[in-house]
Amino acid sequence: MYDDPQFLFLVAAGSSEEMLHRPSREVIDRVVTEGKKNTRIRWMLTGIYLHAASDEARPEIATAIGTMTESNPVSQLSVRK
Numbered sequence: 001m002y003d004d005p006q007f008l009f010l011v012a013a014g015s016s017e018e019m020l021h022r023p024s025r026e027v028i029d030r031v032v033t034e035g036k037k038n039t040r041i042r043w044m045l046t047g048i049y050l051h052a053a054s055d056e057a058r059p060e061i062a063t064a065i066g067t068m069t070e071s072n073p074v075s076q077l078s079v080r081k
Contacts, residue, residue, distance in 0.1 A: 011044055012046075016044065016048055017052045020053040020054065021052060022054055028060055032061065035061070036064055042065060045064060046068055
């Protein structure tokens with residue numbers, strides 16, 4: 001379930017975009033930190049329309065995503081046990 005692209009993009013396009021629309025500094029920091037550590041979160045962030053994120057969050061989210069793209073996500077994700 002957690003490697004399902006549709007599920008991850010549903011979370012990204014819904015609650016994550018809403019959360020990043022007017023985030024606190026703490027929320028931005030936590031999302032960026034987790035995105036850098038966790039490939040699932042980083043890949044999920046590729047599903048967010050960055051124009052929906054606040055001006056403060058947008059560049060930091062883009063940096064956290066780095067070069068990861070939404071194509072072939074499962075091969076980029078580490079296997080969860």
